[in-house]
Amino acid sequence: MASAHAIPSLDEEFEFTAESKRRIMISLGVGVVLVAIGAYLLASGAGSHETHVAAHGAGGHEAHEGAHHAYKWTNRLWANVWLNAIYFTGASVIGMFFLSYNYLAQAGWSVAFKRIPEAMPAFLPFTGIAVLLVFFIAGHDLFHWTHPGLYDKASPEFDPIINGKKGFLNTPFYLIRVVLYFVLWYGLWRVLRNFSLQEDLYGGTDYYEKSIKFGTAFLLVFGVTSSTSAWDFVMSIDTHWFSTMFGWYTLASWHVTGLAIITLTVVTLREQGYLKWINESHLHDLGKFMFAFTIFWTYVWFAQFMLIYYANLPEETIYYRERFSGYGGIYKAPFLVNLLLCFVFPFLILMTRDAKRTHIILKLAAWCIIVGHYFDFYNNIMPGTVGEHAGFGPIEFGMILIFASGFVWSLYSQLAKANLIPKNHPMLEETLHHDI
Amino acid sequence: MSDAHDNGKFLVGIFDDDDVVLQAVKEVKNAGVRIHEVYSPFPIHGLDVALGHPRTRLGIAAFLFGLSGTLTALALTFYTEGFDWPMIVGGKDSYSPIVYVPVIFELTVLFCALGMVGTFLVSNGLGPTVKPLMYDLRTTDNKFAMAIDLSKNNIGESDIEQILKKSGAAEVNVKQF
Numbered sequence: 001m002a003s004a005h006a007i008p009s010l011d012e013e014f015e016f017t018a019e020s021k022r023r024i025m026i027s028l029g030v031g032v033v034l035v036a037i038g039a040y041l042l043a044s045g046a047g048s049h050e051t052h053v054a055a056h057g058a059g060g061h062e063a064h065e066g067a068h069h070a071y072k073w074t075n076r077l078w079a080n081v082w083l084n085a086i087y088f089t090g091a092s093v094i095g096m097f098f099l100s101y102n103y104l105a106q107a108g109w110s111v112a113f114k115r116i117p118e119a120m121p122a123f124l125p126f127t128g129i130a131v132l133l134v135f136f137i138a139g140h141d142l143f144h145w146t147h148p149g150l151y152d153k154a155s156p157e158f159d160p161i162i163n164g165k166k167g168f169l170n171t172p173f174y175l176i177r178v179v180l181y182f183v184l185w186y187g188l189w190r191v192l193r194n195f196s197l198q199e200d201l202y203g204g205t206d207y208y209e210k211s212i213k214f215g216t217a218f219l220l221v222f223g224v225t226s227s228t229s230a231w232d233f234v235m236s237i238d239t240h241w242f243s244t245m246f247g248w249y250t251l252a253s254w255h256v257t258g259l260a261i262i263t264l265t266v267v268t269l270r271e272q273g274y275l276k277w278i279n280e281s282h283l284h285d286l287g288k289f290m291f292a293f294t295i296f297w298t299y300v301w302f303a304q305f306m307l308i309y310y311a312n313l314p315e316e317t318i319y320y321r322e323r324f325s326g327y328g329g330i331y332k333a334p335f336l337v338n339l340l341l342c343f344v345f346p347f348l349i350l351m352t353r354d355a356k357r358t359h360i361i362l363k364l365a366a367w368c369i370i371v372g373h374y375f376d377f378y379n380n381i382m383p384g385t386v387g388e389h390a391g392f393g394p395i396e397f398g399m400i401l402i403f404a405s406g407f408v409w410s411l412y413s414q415l416a417k418a419n420l421i422p423k424n425h426p427m428l429e430e431t432l433h434h435d436i
Numbered sequence: 437m438s439d440a441h442d443n444g445k446f447l448v449g450i451f452d453d454d455d456v457v458l459q460a461v462k463e464v465k466n467a468g469v470r471i472h473e474v475y476s477p478f479p480i481h482g483l484d485v486a487l488g489h490p491r492t493r494l495g496i497a498a499f500l501f502g503l504s505g506t507l508t509a510l511a512l513t514f515y516t517e518g519f520d521w522p523m524i525v526g527g528k529d530s531y532s533p534i535v536y537v538p539v540i541f542e543l544t545v546l547f548c549a550l551g552m553v554g555t556f557l558v559s560n561g562l563g564p565t566v567k568p569l570m571y572d573l574r575t576t577d578n579k580f581a582m583a584i585d586l587s588k589n590n591i592g593e594s595d596i597e598q599i600l601k602k603s604g605a606a607e608v609n610v611k612q613f
Contacts, residue, residue: 302537309534312526435481 008276010423014269016416021409028405034398035077042073042395071389078138079385080395084403085130086233087257087377088123090250091407094258095120096189097222100215103192103208108430109285112278114422116265118196119414120258121189123407128182131233135178142385145169145239162239169236181229188218196422203424226251234377237384241319245304252300253376256293256342260369263290265411267359267366274420280357281436287356290346290365298343323379327388334375341372374400444587445612446472447596448571449605451580454480460582460603461486467599472585475575497555498548505547509540571611583611 095117102110140146149157151166162169191214199207227247235246243249263286269275308316323331346365355361382390422428451457458480464471465488474483517523518531528535557563572581582605584596591599597608 306534306537310526312528 010277010419010421010428012274012276012420014274014412014415014420016412020412024405024409024412027401028409031398031401031405034394034401036398038393038395038398039073039077041393042076071386072141073389074138075141076386076389077395078134079142079382079390080399081130082134082142082385083377083381084399085127085134086381087374088403088407089127089131089233090254091257091261092121092123092127093185093222094254095262096185096192096218097255098258098262099192100218100222103212103215104219106212106427108427109282109434111425111427111431112282112421112434113262113266113275114196114425115415115418115420116262116269116411117258118193119411120261121186121193122414123410124182124186124189126406126410127403128178128186131178131182132175135175139171143236143239144384145236146171165239169239174232174236177228177232181225181232184221184225185218188214188221192218197418199424200419200422205426208426226254234380237381238319240315243304243308243316243319245300245307249297249300249304250380252293252297253342253373256290256297256369257373259286259289259293260366262286263362264366264370267362269420271359277421277432279434281434282431283359283362284353284356284436285434287350287362287365290362290369291350291356294343294346294350294369298339298347301339301343322383327383327390330388330390331379331383334379338372338375338379341368342376345372444585445610446571447584447586447593447600448609448611449582449584449600449603450572450574450607450609451582451604452578452606453604454478454580456604457580457582458483458486460600460605463603464582464584464599467591467603469584469591469596469599470588472583472588475571475581475583477576477578477580480580494552494555498552501551501555502544502548504551505544506540508547509536509543512543513539569613572609 098110098117099114102114134142144150145162145165147157149155150159150162152158192211195207195211195214230247230250234250235242266275266278266283266286270278305320308320323335325332345368349355349361349368350365425431449460451460454476457474457476461471461474461483465486471487474480474487476483513533513536514531517536522530524530525535561568571583572579575581582600584600586593586596589596600608
């Protein structure tokens with residue numbers, strides 16, 4: 001019984017130890033070395049054997065695109081930076097999303113580990129810079145729609161379908177949107193974070209009331225920008241294709257990843273001896289959250305897939321053809337692994353009540369989801385950017401390590417800046433006696 | 437949850453506060469009295485654990501109801517589209533299971549939901565002709581009642597009354613069904 005426990009001391013500072021700093025620096029170094037090796041291999045042509053194996057693309061659309069931008073090995077490098085930048089943008093912004101809807105719902109139970117989602121969005125500026133950098137350096141190679149000839153009736157490249165999307169997909173508007181996303185998300189997070197830190201010092205309910213207002217404002221902003229950013233970051237890569245479910249789909253993917261990161265951090269910190277006030281009911285609720293949004297992601301994934309399967313329109317089915325059998329079938333494995341890791345496995349192991357209260361199962365499920373959704377973004381980004389030249393080599397693993405190290409560093413240094421539980425939060429009593 | 441077979445003589449302790457009744461459950465049990473059930477206007481956290489109720493089997497019931505829905509939907513779609521009247525729609529096989537996932541899903545949910553409503557009515561002894569057994573009408577308002585079945589306890593009635601009073605009962609009544 002949770003309420004029978006004595007509540008441990010609430011003065012607890014997270015210590016970002018020199019040892020963990022060293023470990024993160026090592027993994028960052030390994031990442032850089034792996035990327036360098038991968039880049040060297042690609043540049044020297046060792047990776048080109050994949051090209052010979054690959055059969056020709058899934059359809060005329062790809063052949064048509066292939067005709068006017070030649071593949072360079074750097075495309076794979078930049079596609080990887082893009083993939084990780086988008087993945088970790090999601091992982092960061094979901095921290096803010098979680099905080100905001102918990103404020104709006106006036107939820108009390110989540111206060112016990114509120115500092116963790118609160119620490120996540122600090123990484124946004126870095127992914128924002130990465131996104132802009134890739135767009136400026138390699139936007140032309142990754143994004144078909146940036147080719148000016150597509151919009152020029154006189155050009156042989158002219159494409160009436162893409163020309164019809166000009167009002168939305170043009171470089172100035174695109175850049176304005178991307179900058180706006182990061183400024184709004186990060187800016188609103190800074191406001192909420194400052195309220196939270198000031199609440200620690202001065203107490204009272206004013207900061208709580210103001211946080212509800214700004215959290216709600218963020219939800220309004222995110223309601224629109226989560227969809228548009230999904231179109232901009234991911235869907236615009238496959239310029240001809242569109243899905244009306246794509247905004248939700250990407251949000252679902254980001255959201256469950258964020259929840260898995262929160263859960264994993266809570267469990268890890270508990271195992272290191274922190275967060276003693278978190279009881280089994282908190283863990284159970286986090287497990288339920290992961291379980292529910294695993295199903296939600298699958299629901300959206302399947303809804304998008306089934307409509308396209310059912311209607312059987314060539315311009316829509318090409319998307320799944322490319323991923324399931326196109327490019328010599330190289331995307332078939334990630335496509336299936338994605339479903340296995342994002343749905344089948346977490347769904348089955350998180351099913352029972354006891355599983356959701358057990359550290360090891362929660363960790364397993366969280367890792368499954370975190371890795372699985374990397375494949376989700378891999379499947380959505382790689383076919384449209386590098387096509388048959390994709391693969392899993394040092395460059396992929398290295399890039400994951402670089403971004404993950406950065407994310408963990410940013411998370412830990414934010415956690416170290418404040419007491420691990422907001423001591424003056426009005427819902428503190430409720431969260432300490434959380435019992436379901 | 438009331439038991440459909442409630443009958444005989446009961447001692448009913450009336451409490452004014454949920455914390456008191458939760459504490460009283462432990463004290464009364466420690467004194468060796470078997471508690472029949474506690475009635476409350478709202479759920480009390482930790483009460484089922486304190487009473488020593490076994491884990492609910494609702495999950496198993498829900499699973500079986502859901503499974504019956506899944507099987508019904510599979511049989512329905514397979515019989516109609518695969519066997520009785522095969523049709524080719526959109527260039528797919530006449531029986532392509534992916535198309536029927538929504539049907540399977542919906543029937544699973546429907547059977548599960550209706551089954552759980554039925555389970556609720558049966559397990560709570562509710563129905564159009566059933567007269568509910570009330571140990572004390574005030575448990576629908578602001579009081580908490582602890583019912584003790586005298587036929588299942590070896591301790592004398594006045595001793596139990598003393599134990600209830602000592603653990604905080606505002607009044608102790610006798611209820612005969």
